[in-house]
Amino acid sequence: MIGNFVKNERVRLKLTQEELAEKAKMKATxxxxxxxxQLPTPPSEEVLISLAYALQADPHEIxxxxxxxxxxxRDLILEDENVFKYLKRKVAEHNRKEDSNAI
Structure with missing residues (x-):
């Protein structure tokens, strides 16, 4: 999922893996x-933010x-009960929509 996005953005910017790795301050491997x-766990938020800036992309999206x-x-969801309720309602609506499409 993240891999294809990163590769497509890198190719769009005409960067090699080595060039992007250098810009994002990570190893090319x-x-x-x-x-x-092929990473055992998703990259840390800090790594993803660095990668987003190197790709000129939205850090939240990455x-x-x-x-x-x-x-x-996460902080906003935990701090604001209205945000939590809104998201919970949107998830329920989404799930109902998916269930009705499966029939």
Whole structure:
């Protein structure tokens, strides 16, 4: 999931893995594994933010595509009961919609 996105963005910017790795301050071998979705766990939020800036992409989008919840999103959800209720309602609506499409 995150791997294809990163690779497509890198190719769009005409960067080699080595060039992107240098810009994102990571090893090219790590980036290669990330692009092939061969990392044992998703990258840390800090790594994903560095990668987002190197790709000129939205850090929140990359964090979510990596299967994580951005810490500022998490903080807001935990601090604001209305945000939590809103998201819970949206998830329920989404699930009902998916269930009705499966029939």
């Amino acid at each position: 790590y980036l290669s594994k990330l692009e092939r979705d 964090i979510v595509k990596a299967g994580r919840v951005p810490s500022d999103f």
